Amino acid sequence: MHILYLHQYFITPQQVGGTRSYEFARRFVNAGHQVTMLTAQDRSFPWTGKNPFRKREIMGIQVIEIKAGYADSRYGTTLSYWKRMFNFLHFALISSCALFSLSMPDVIFATSTPLTIGIPALFARKRWRVPFVFEVRDLWPEAPIQMAALKNPVNIALARWLERTIYRHAEHIVALSPGMAEGVQQAGVAAQKVSVIPNASDIELFHPDVDGAAVRDRLRLHGRFVCTYFGAMGEANDLTYVLQAARILQTKQEQQIVFVLHGHGKRRAELQAFCQQHHLMNVVFSDSVPEKDYIAQLAAASDVCMTIYKNVPVLYTCSPNKFFDALAAGRPVLVNTPGWLQELVNTYEVGVFVQPENAESLVEQVTYLRDHPELCARYGKNARRLAETQFSRDQLAAQLLEILHHIAIKQERQA
Incomplete structure (x- = not known):
């Protein structure tokens, strides 16, 4: 199975931040599947040439980096809300263009935040007519609304429209907590279309026997x-x-x-x-x-x-x-x-x-x-x-892989 994995904040263990996408993708590869990861540029890795895309292989994962946005979410916390929005939309636009250089996947998996990662996912779904699964890591736009970062009524309406459009066209939605799953359902999604797969514990790196x-x-x-x-x-x-x-x-x-x-x-x-x-x-x-x-x-x-x-x-x-x-x-x-x-x-x-x-x-x-x-x-x-x-990574990655495989097989039968 070829999985197109979209995540702007793809982080490896050599970087600082959450490595859920890396750990899951690595396990998908070890299970015999092909994974293409579409992500923002790693600013610690010098960019040469004028091409807006570059390819690397990391632990068998085919990584396509986009010279737009940012992969380090910590950097985003230093930006104003509007600068972050510009970066999100810029990455969504350029990554959508990058899809033309990729081979057809069997299933698309897009993980937020930001919510705008759903834009290239929707584009890929339409281009190849393959299903996509959307992962909700935070309830957007509800989070910035309640945090008073998003106040303009027009922008709120646009964000809610994008949220519901993504949910409507996704074959399945993965939420990281029961509360997020409830939030997705309150947006009009049927309960049977939503699964909960929480964040995982790094039981190898973190251990009671570590010397502090x-x-x-x-x-x-x-x-x-x-x-x-x-x-x-x-x-x-x-x-x-x-x-x-x-x-x-x-x-x-x-x-x-x-x-x-x-x-x-x-x-x-x-x-x-x-x-x-x-x-x-x-x-x-x-x-x-x-x-x-x-x-x-x-x-x-x-x-x-x-x-x-x-x-x-x-x-x-x-x-x-x-x-x-x-x-x-x-x-x-x-x-x-x-x-x-x-x-x-x-x-x-x-x-x-x-x-x-x-x-x-x-x-x-x-x-x-x-x-x-x-x-x-x-x-x-x-x-x-x-x-x-x-909460072990092996267990939770296997649950996600089962969902992706089921969705891909379901699409084949309907074709």
């Missing part, structure tokens, strides 16, 4: 109870809430608990300024290092791993990599989003839920965990077990 001593030394964390956040520091991740908890703890002269924040985003400088203004000694900002396994070591150096979002309903549907990697690391998880993540935490006893926008709740929970090491140990064991049994 070097990171504890580097960040001067020895003897302290470490609560770590790793990921984007943007508008959707309201880490001011964590700093308010740190301030409460410092006021109580509680210095044994420390918050480690690792990542980038346009709010990082603001967060650092807040810490300096209030002389917070219990917050540590971790800088990026070249070693890919640093995040795994950071998780191993932590007593608790936090998944924090702004208190916006659409964000309750998120399926964040950081959460699943914390499970793989065998660390208790702390979440502040009601909904699916809260249900996972409570049902499988892998951590705690804290009330969003309630710094006192965060203080209460981390203090309780610090005072009950046996509970942390039990949560950590449960977390690793959950990662292995329900």
Whole structure:
């Protein structure tokens, strides 16, 4: 089977970011299938010549890079909303043109965000008359609407029209959480047309046996109870809430608990300024290092791993990599989003839920965990077990491949 895989943010393990598409595509190739990946340019790999497309092979995946847009989603967090929209549309246009140089696939698989990745998918579907499957990683345009990034009524109407057009023409839709699946169905899609395949745990890189001593030394964390956040520091991740908890703890002269924040985003400088203004000694900002396994070591150096979002309903549907990697690391998880993540935490006893926008709740929970090491140990064991049994990449990639194969076979029978 030849799978045309469209993902603007295709990331390999040598880069920083989520590698879901790489890991799934690699497993599709290992299963004997041909995968052509259409993605934005890797800016770390020098571009020579004037051709707007270039080809590379990565672990058997035929990668077609487009000299448009950007593949590093972290870069996008530094841009204004309108600059991001321009980049999205530019990539959609040029990638649609690139389709003329490709051979006919058996099935098309397009994964968001951005929602505009559906444009070349629709074009490919029409050109070759082959089915396409659409993956929803975030509910667009609902997310930017609720985050007040998209306000113009005309633009909202256009975005909703594109969303429904993509959903209507997709043979099947894959959502990364039950909440996202509900959002897709509320847009008019039949329930039987939607499947949930969440983000996966990297059970090879993240492991309870990883040694975090070097990171504890580097960040001067020895003897302290470490609560770590790793990921984007943007508008959707309201880490001011964590700093308010740190301030409460410092006021109580509680210095044994420390918050480690690792990542980038346009709010990082603001967060650092807040810490300096209030002389917070219990917050540590971790800088990026070249070693890919640093995040795994950071998780191993932590007593608790936090998944924090702004208190916006659409964000309750998120399926964040950081959460699943914390499970793989065998660390208790702390979440502040009601909904699916809260249900996972409570049902499988892998951590705690804290009330969003309630710094006192965060203080209460981390203090309780610090005072009950046996509970942390039990949560950590449960977390690793959950990662292995329900969220391994092999298991989830196989589920997606089964859907793609079923759709392709169904098309053959109808032809």
